[in-house]
Amino acid sequence: MNGDPTVPEAGTYAVDFRDGSVGQVMGCEGGLVHLRPLGGGREWDCPPESLGQAPPGEVLREKVRRLNRERRLP
Numbered sequence: 001m002n003g004d005p006t007v008p009e010a011g012t013y014a015v016d017f018r019d020g021s022v023g024q025v026m027g028c029e030g031g032l033v034h035l036r037p038l039g040g041g042r043e044w045d046c047p048p049e050s051l052g053q054a055p056p057g058e059v060l061r062e063k064v065r066r067l068n069r070e071r072r073l074p
Contacts, residue, residue, distance in 0.1 A: 038062035
């Protein structure tokens with residue numbers, strides 16, 4: 001993304017250690033990483049030092065929750 005090994009690549013999933021939120025990495029600007037919630041919602045910014053790789057099980061759970069919500073819509 002920007003050559004910084006502490007910044008996850010766009011499209012990968014990361015956990016924000018500040019509150020445990022899992023999101024998809026959308027990009028990096030101004031020293032902050034932009035994350036989108038897996039289940040939808042408002043994007044948020046996180047400093048790279050507060051991010052870690054999201055556990056695959058957590059990513060899968062969030063994707064299943066999103067699919068289930070979409071199926072319930074009329």
